[in-house]
């Protein structure tokens with residue numbers, strides 16, 4: 001079972017499905033859930049890297065009297081999850097372990113395909129999902145962690161009552177897709193259907209699935225931008241990577257985009273006062289500058305800068321794809337605020 005889930009993780013850990021430390025995978029028997037560690041990449045999973053969790057202990061989370069305060073609640077969740085980890089596989093489990101555990105299916109693979117996010121991050125998402133994928137479970141946006149786990153558990157139970165079986169696919173608004181199945185073939189068939197149906201839907205809507213971008217700036221220009229960014233942000237702009245100009249998303253669209261590229265791109269001039277005004281108002285340095293001549297991702301290392309640029313490009317592509325379903329839908333301020341202060345995401349960001 002671990003060999004199979006490792007193979008599936010590598011297969012669906014490729015760029016078409018996921019970037020950075022996004023997505024997670026699991027397998028289970030009656031007593032144990034094996035889950036991907038937090039902040040690691042799906043593509044590099046092996047049979048030995050999964051964290052084993054006691055399912056009965058993990059299920060205690062569903063019975064908790066949860067504090068109303070989000071910080072206290074998530075701390076309690078973290079403790080409960082830690083007590084469920086078996087001593088032979090120490091580490092920090094993906095925060096989505098309780099969601100995986102709520103499924104009866106043996107294998108669950110959750111990823112963030114760009115083609116599917118064109119739907120989950122759109123105004124017409126629920127209607128389009130019902131039309132393109134009848135018989136799936138759609139989850140309207142809810143904060144990840146405890147709230148998501150509880151909602152999924154309840155909705156899975158209701159779905160089973162109505163349909164006499166578990167859904168094979170679960171779509172999360174402003175997040176993406178979970179595929180569940182008892183065999184590797186069922187997981188592959190699920191993803192095959194997602195990619196084929198989405199590709200067809202964009203073709204029918206006349207929406208090009210490739211990112212439209214201008215010519216990338218010259219090395220000399222990148223060096224000039226880097227020098228200006230460093231005046232304002234110091235070592236937060238130690239590395240600057242650039243691509244051609246694109247039409248960026250104008251706000252946060254999913255938890256991963258928010259973690260790796262921040263909620264908002266910077267769109268002003270390179271004057272130090274203007275750059276610092278962003279930081280004063282938002283409380284953190286931007287990771288992406290969208291300038292008329294290029295898109296610049298930056299951070300303390302090449303890896304951070306590269307991921308920021310990749311997620312900003314992905315968000316631009318999703319903004320365009322969402323035209324097939326009524327246009328882009330950004331996350332609410334409340335959803336953004338929760339994620340910007342959530343310890344789990346700070347941890348994931350540090351793992352980079």
Ligand SMILES: [Zn+2]
Pocket residue numbers: 022023024110111112175176
């Ligand atoms: Zn996810």
